[in-house]
Amino acid sequence: xxxPKIEIHPAANLFPMLSDDEITELGKxxxxxxLREKIVALAEAxxxxxxxxxxxxxxxxxxxxxxxxxxxxDIIKDYISVMRESGTTTAExxxxxxxxxxRNLTQVQRRELAGKLAVMIQERQKDKEKSEKVxxxxxxxxxxxxxxxxxxxxxxxxxxxxxxPKQKAADKPKPEPKPPAASxxxxxxxxxxxxxxxxxxxxxxxxxxxxxxxxxxxxxxNQAHKLASNxxxxxxxxxxxxxxx
Numbered sequence: 001x002x003x004p005k006i007e008i009h010p011a012a013n014l015f016p017m018l019s020d021d022e023i024t025e026l027g028k029x030x031x032x033x034x035l036r037e038k039i040v041a042l043a044e045a046x047x048x049x050x051x052x053x054x055x056x057x058x059x060x061x062x063x064x065x066x067x068x069x070x071x072x073x074d075i076i077k078d079y080i081s082v083m084r085e086s087g088t089t090t091a092e093x094x095x096x097x098x099x100x101x102x103r104n105l106t107q108v109q110r111r112e113l114a115g116k117l118a119v120m121i122q123e124r125q126k127d128k129e130k131s132e133k134v135x136x137x138x139x140x141x142x143x144x145x146x147x148x149x150x151x152x153x154x155x156x157x158x159x160x161x162x163x164x165p166k167q168k169a170a171d172k173p174k175p176e177p178k179p180p181a182a183s184x185x186x187x188x189x190x191x192x193x194x195x196x197x198x199x200x201x202x203x204x205x206x207x208x209x210x211x212x213x214x215x216x217x218x219x220x221x222n223q224a225h226k227l228a229s230n231x232x233x234x235x236x237x238x239x240x241x242x243x244x245x
Contacts, residue, residue, distance in 0.1 A: 002049040006061065006072045006080075009042065009053040011092040014116055015099050018059045026059060027067020035060060038081035040098070042091060052080055055091045056098040092120050096143040107146075114144035115154025119162075122155070 018026065039057030043050050054061055064070045064079060083094060096117055105113065118140035125133050141151035 002046075003073060004049045004076055005051045006041070006075060007051065007053055008058055009055045009091055009095070011095040011117075011120060012055055012058050014092075014095060014113060014120075015103060017062070023059055023063050024067060027063035030060070030063055031068055035064075035079055039075070039079050040081050040083050040094070043082045052076060052082075053091075055083060055095050090121065090124070090139075092117055092124070093139060093143045096140075100143070100145060110144045110146050111150050111154045112158075114140045114146045114151035115156075115158040117143060118151050118155035119158045 017023075037057070037060070039054055039060050041052040041054045041057075043052055060079070061075065064075050070079075083091070096113065100110070100113075103109075118136045121134070121136035121139055125136070135148075137152040137155060138148045140155070141148040144151065146154075
């Protein structure tokens with residue numbers, strides 16, 4: 001038969017642990033005076049063993065393990081009290097009720113506690129039938145000593161903390177890098193030069209071309225060729241500058 005294990009119920013993590021020094025002092029006190037309150041746990045039956053989930057007494061458990069050097073088997077035998085969950089008291093509610101006055105919490109801490117507890121209760125009963133579910137916010141509020149609205153608002157904030165980040169939209173294909181300004185200038189000047197130096201057709205194919213040629217005077221053609229020559233010089237200067245850089 002496998003040895004039983006002691007683990008911590010998630011609800012017990014609603015409250016912080018004592019410091020190392022405080023746990024050491026607690027262990028020495030238990031060693032001298034005995035354990036005044038047993039550790040409360042839920043029993044989980046398996047085929048070959050029964051494990052225990054601690055709902056109240058994490059610090060006592062740690063003190064027994066660390067200071068008194070007790071095994072889980074010995075702790076289960078002498079220091080564990082088994083809790084039976086009911087329709088009116090869940091493990092989560094028991095944890096809060098057992099610790100709320102002991103820890104002397106502020107109103108802000110009570111509100112945060114109520115939010116965490118409400119979310120925990122909602123998660124715990126999400127697969128239950130509607131008729132079997134309890135009002136998580138109301139149950140958390142009663143346990144933490146706050147109003148239902150306060151517990152409900154705190155639960156919304158708590159959910160937003162643990163919500164999964166939204167998936168990023170599919171990465172858009174990266175645009176091709178833009179060519180340097182000099183290359184853009186060269187491309188445009190090359191095109192313009194080709195247009196200006198393009199030979200005029202000797203046999204126009206349409207009336208629009210005929211009209212166009214009639215307005216194209218010899219002086220304008222000379223000016224166009226001169227402009228093309230200037231453009232060619234500009235292209236050479238730009239290319240030379242790109243090579244040097």
